[in-house]
Amino acid sequence: MKRTFALALLLATGLSSTTLIATAQTAPAASSAAPAGPAKIAVVAFQVAVAQTNEGQRNFADVQKKFEPKQAQLKALNDDIESLKKQLQTQGDKLSPAEQTAKTKKIDEETKTLQRDAEDARNDYQTAIGDMYNTLASKVYEVVESYAKEQGYTLVIDVSQQQSPVLYAAESTNITQAVIAGYNAKSGVPAPPPAAPSAPAAPKPAAKAPAPKP
Numbered sequence: 177m178k179r180t181f182a183l184a185l186l187l188a189t190g191l192s193s194t195t196l197i198a199t200a201q202t203a204p205a206a207s208s209a210a211p212a213g214p215a216k217i218a219v220v221a222f223q224v225a226v227a228q229t230n231e232g233q234r235n236f237a238d239v240q241k242k243f244e245p246k247q248a249q250l251k252a253l254n255d256d257i258e259s260l261k262k263q264l265q266t267q268g269d270k271l272s273p274a275e276q277t278a279k280t281k282k283i284d285e286e287t288k289t290l291q292r293d294a295e296d297a298r299n300d301y302q303t304a305i306g307d308m309y310n311t312l313a314s315k316v317y318e319v320v321e322s323y324a325k326e327q328g329y330t331l332v333i334d335v336s337q338q339q340s341p342v343l344y345a346a347e348s349t350n351i352t353q354a355v356i357a358g359y360n361a362k363s364g365v366p367a368p369p370p371a372a373p374s375a376p377a378a379p380k381p382a383a384k385a386p387a388p389k390p
Contacts, residue, residue, distance in 0.1 A: 218329045219345045221352045223336040226309060226316050228356050230365040235308050237368065242304070246297050250290065257286050319359045323351060 226232050260283050268276060324332050332351070335342050360367075 215330045216328050217331045217333065218324060218327070218349050218351045219333050219335045219342060220320060220350070220355055221336040222313070222316070222320070222334045225320075225352050225355045225359075226313050229312070229316065229359045229363070230367050231359070231363050232312055233368045234365060235312065236305075239301070239304050239308060243297065243301055246293075246300075250294055250297065253286060253290050253293070257283055257290065260286070315363075316355065316359050319362060320351075320355050323355060323358055327351075 227236070260279055264271075264276065264279050264283070271279070320332060329351075333342055333345075334340065335345065
């Protein structure tokens with residue numbers, strides 16, 4: 177589920193640094209006074225942190241469930257189109273020209289409907305995922321900010337972007353898991369139940385021994 181959500185965020189919404197910059201801009205401006213002592217830097221995979229919070233996993237599952245009926249509808253329409261194509265291929269020589277024309281027309285019409293409905297569903301899904309992510313990201317950012325202040329970090333760099341300037345960071349500077357734990361504790365949302373294990377394959381029946389010859 178965690179990897180699925182993170183992948184959906186990247187593929188479905190095409191999130192870029194613009195989203196995170198907009199989120200950061202909603203936070204209060206940092207103090208202009210430089211803290212005493214050496215700089216203390218941390219890195220965080222912000223998108224991963226948002227995706228792996230209990231609330232993020234729950235909300236993503238809710239969006240997925242919301243779109244399941246539409247997904248089933250699109251699958252049914254696609255199956256019908258494939259069935260018509262198969263009929264036209266296997267029974268074409270037995271159909272009259274009028275029947276062939278009617279089936280071909282129906283295939284074309286349903287294909288256009290499928291393409292249009294699939295595009296609408298994809299746009300609606302992207303919007304739903306994007307809205308959900310942006311709402312949650314603004315709350316997770318607050319935890320990043322408060323945690324950084326508590327731990328004395330003077331700079332936190334997001335390494336979840338493909339164009340991140342960070343070439344190397346010690347694991348001790350990665351605060352992603354700390355942010356996830358801190359947000360889970362703050363939100364009070366319980367962890368999602370573990371996925372049910374797949375049923376083991378039924379054992380094959382033992383081969384019967386050949387009957388003894390008389």
